[in-house]
Amino acid sequence: MSTFSIIFAGFGGQGTQSMGKILAYAAMLEGKEVSWCPSYGPEMRGGTSNVHVIISDEGIGSPVITKDATCVVALNKPSLDKFAHTVADGGALVINSDLAELEEGQAKAGTRVFNIPANKIATDAFGGSKLANLVMLGAVVYATSPIKVESIDDAFTHVFEGGKAKFIPDNKKAFELGFNCAKELDK
Amino acid sequence: MAVVFEKTKALTDAKLHYCPGCAHGIVHRLVAEVLEEMGEVENTIACVPVGCAVFANNYFNFDAIQCAHGRAPATATGIKRVHPDKVVMTYQGDGDLASIGTCEIVHAAARGEKITTIFINNGIYGMTGGQMAPTTLPGMKATTAKAGRDPKINGNPLRVSEMLATLTGPAYIERVSVSTPAQVTAAKKAIRKAFEIQKQGLGFTFIEVVSSCPTNWGLTPVKAMEFVREKMIPYYPLGVFKDITAEEGK
Amino acid sequence: MAKVLMKGNEAVGKAAIEAGCRYFFGYPITPQSEVPEYLSSELPKVGGTFVQAESEVAAINMVYGAAAAGARVLTSSSSPGVALKQEGIGYISNASLPAVIINMMRGGPGLGTIQPGQADYNMAVKGGSNGDYHNVVLAPASVQEAVDMVMEAFDIADMYGTPVIVLADGLIGQMMEPVEFNYVRREGIPEKTWALTGKGKGERHNIKNLVIDPDDCEAWNHEHFEVYERILANEEAWEDYLMEDAEYAFVSYGTASRVVRTAIGYLRAEGYKVGMIRPKTLWPFPQKAFDKWNGQVKKYLDVEMSMGQMVPDVAYACNDKNKVVFHGRTGGNVPTVDEVVAFAKEIMGGDK
Known part of the structure; x- marks a missing residue:
């Protein structure tokens, strides 16, 4: 059995909750147990926002992750400072390096750190940073393989229903750019 | 023997517990008669x-529920x-x-x-024993305003019909009384109109009845009816405050 | 039906619809506002009615009316809002009417916080309104269980003629988990022959709340308590988690029990013989679970998101207050796994 616990954290509006939702959907469609547990309240309106996603082959205990995270995804510096210590031994820290820089000694020894220039990648590809969250999601899936890569397509069709289907191609592309960026960094 | 008068079947045979001179008995009967005449007794809650x-x-001979204090409009x-x-x-x-x-x-x-809604306004808390009501007139005595209601201390009475008439939702609002036979006849007409408008599905209907409480007012039944006419009605004038059927020329 | 990923607040709304509820009366409050939001759009699609009431007080009295009229009816709120509903819950209970009330609890007292809490245990389980009465209280620990319990709540309410409270918390309301909806109506639910429908050609129905003669009122109470006896006999529900060899047993419900479950994983990995009794019904409290395990359990470790409101019930159930120890967080905080592990180790010493 395996369990993946991932914290997505950033400012409200950066898309932390929706990237978590896409991942949770993909895992559910694979038949996994899933929980998607958001911070809620005023932070939805511009403060820090985070969501804890757990994917497992068996029943999920605490939906709140306070230790041994498989992966922490930091979309800004406050999130990095708040959650870097939560990564499990040998876990991954995926950082939007356009918005946050890891300080010396901030990550535990053995943590796999991925500095992804997600805003730049998104801006180069789409003329704006809006899809930086999907770039980051691609990097997360490469870094920790909580789902099969192809499952993300199924998730897109569920999350972007009806009129929103037109957003799928760009989201998919952003995801792939992030995935490939992490893969390059891992060489 | 020929039957010259029959009590409405929309009231049960239970003996009313109301005090002599209290308007509740009259209004119960008006409501019951109207519903019977309209053929709605079997259809009313x-x-x-x-x-x-x-x-x-226990008096209305149709389906009924006892509500929490003040919450009847929500339950309804x-x-x-x-x-x-x-x-x-x-x-x-x-x-x-x-x-x-x-x-x-x-x-x-x-x-x-x-x-x-049938609203009985007698300016006092009856059941609990004569405490000041939101409708107690200025100067009127109550067990919680022994020297008489002083608006500076106790605030001012509410004129509910006038207040509700400012809203868009109500279809019909009338204030009536039952202190004279003519008023009783007019009150029955108003109650019937309210139920008819409800049946037509036009909106909220509200009949305020300026009433009496001889026991807690400390008056005889006859004097209480005089008090209604001389003191209550001047403060709570009778009349139609809203009627969308008239507005629409129906 | 395939699983869908749904937020707890929306899932409980859908569960109500699946269970045949067509009436919702409520008022917005964080963290449950998605329940009225969801039902405002979904109920009309199935011919149902949504009313945003002017207050929680009005909402529960609308529920009183709709329940008296024979409908399956729901209201939902969060702690301060449920406090406001207590008057109406008492009236509904006194009139032996079925209704379902969801409480997505937050930290209190008073306005408190909007973050998740479990400090309404006493309000739900011990009453909350005036008089001698009980609510049936169901305590889900996941979105799926919230769905299942909301469906079951309607059946229990109809079965016994009582309000049923689904006592969840803000986390369960806000979190998304995969859910499926498989409502199977219980057997033996009585017809609502007492409902207010207009008397037609039959006898009139008269739903009373004032029982002014003390002997009558006492007899009325006794009738309710006969129903409660049946509920106590039939409706206790709990989960035994790794109890077979457990010498120490956590007692925890709802979100707190999720944290405990993870903590047990860490403790078991170190060889501690620890399990959990997880009450799924808080009233009736699962006495049978304690009768079953009391012989082998050395200590009960009560973990809650409150200052220990369930402790007296655990002490009563195991008949030894010295066996009960408590760890809790309150005011909107959820206990951490580390905290729970440390608490358990302190109690157990090295006893493996």
Whole structure:
């Protein structure tokens, strides 16, 4: 059995909750147990926002992750400072390096750190940073393989229903750019 | 022997517990007669209040429920939404409707709930023994305003019909009284009109009855009726405050 | 039906619809506002009615009316809002009417916080309104269980003629988990022959709340308590988690029990013989679970998101207050796994 616990954290509006939702959907469609547990309240309106996603082959205990995270995804510096210590031994820290820089000694020894220039990648590809969250999601899936890569397509069709289907191609592309960026960094 | 008068079948045979000179008995009978004449007794559900009329459910010979203090308009809303084809009424006194239940009556009226409210305004808390009501007149004595209501200390009375008439939701609002035979006849007409408008599904209907409480006013029944005419009605003038059927020229 | 990923607040709304509820009366409050939001759009699609009431007080009295009229009816709120509903819950209970009330609890007292809490245990389980009465209280620990319990709540309410409270918390309301909806109506639910429908050609129905004669009122109470006896006999529900060899047993419900479950994983990995009794019904409290395990359990470790409101019930159930120890967080905080592990180790010493 395996369990993946991932914290997505950033400012409200950066898309932390929706990237978590896409991942949770993909895992559910694979038949996994899933929980998607958001911070809620005023932070939805511009403060820090985070969501804890757990994917497992068996029943999920605490939906709140306070230790041994498989992966922490930091979309800004406050999130990095708040959650870097939560990564499990040998876990991954995926950082939007356009918005946050890891300080010396901030990550535990053995943590796999991925500095992804997600805003730049998104801006180069789409003329704006809006899809930086999907770039980051691609990097997360490469870094920790909580789902099969192809499952993300199924998730897109569920999350972007009806009129929103037109957003799928760009989201998919952003995801792939992030995935490939992490893969390059891992060489 | 020829029957020259028969009590309405819309009242049970239970003996009314109301005091001599109290208007509740008259108004119960008017409501019952109207529903019987309209053929709606089998189709009506009454929401009765906390206060002297708490046992009205034992007198009305149709479905009824005893509600929490002031909440009858909310309970009636729940019933009417489940049974939109039934006649749903609330029967409430002034402590119930105009004090603790002000929020519920205002919003039921504002929503235009298709219910009829019969509001008994006698300017006093009857059942609990003569305490000041939101409708107690300035200068009128009450056990919680022994020297008489002083607006500087106790605030001012509410004129509920006028207040509700400012809203869009109500279809019909009239204030009547039952202190003379002519008033009784007019009150019955108003009650009938309210139920008819409910049947037509036009909106919220509200009949305020300026009433008496000889026991807590410390007056004889006859003097209490005089008090209604001389003191209450000048402060709570009778009349139609809203009638969308007239506005629409129907 | 395939699983869908749904937020707890929306899933409980859908569960109500699946269970045949067509009436919702409520008022917005964080963290449950998605329940009225969801039902405002979904109920009309199935011919149902949504009313945003002017207050929680009005909402529960609308529920009283709709329940009296024979409908399956729901209201939902969060702690301060449920406090406001207590008057109406008492009236509904006194009139032996079925209704379902969802409480997505937050930290209190008073306005408190909007973050998740379990400090309404006493309000739900011990009453909350005036008089001698009980609510049936169901305590889900996941979105799926919230769905199942909301469906079951309607059946229990109809079966016994009582309000049923689904006592969840803000986390369960806000979180998304995969859910499926498989409502199977219980056997033996009585017809609502007492409902207010207009008397038609039959006898009139008269739903009373004032029972002014003390002897009558006492007899009325006794009738309710006969119903409660049946509920006590039939409706206790709990989960035994790794109890077979457990010498120490956590007692925890709802979100707190999720944290405990993870903590047990860490403790078991170190060889501690620890399990959990997880009450799924808080009233009736699962006495049978304690009768079953009391012989082998050395200590009960009560973990809650409150200052220990369930402790007296655990002490009563195991008949030894010295066996009960408590760890809790309150005011909107959820206990951490580390905290729970440390608490358990302190109690157990090295006893493996």
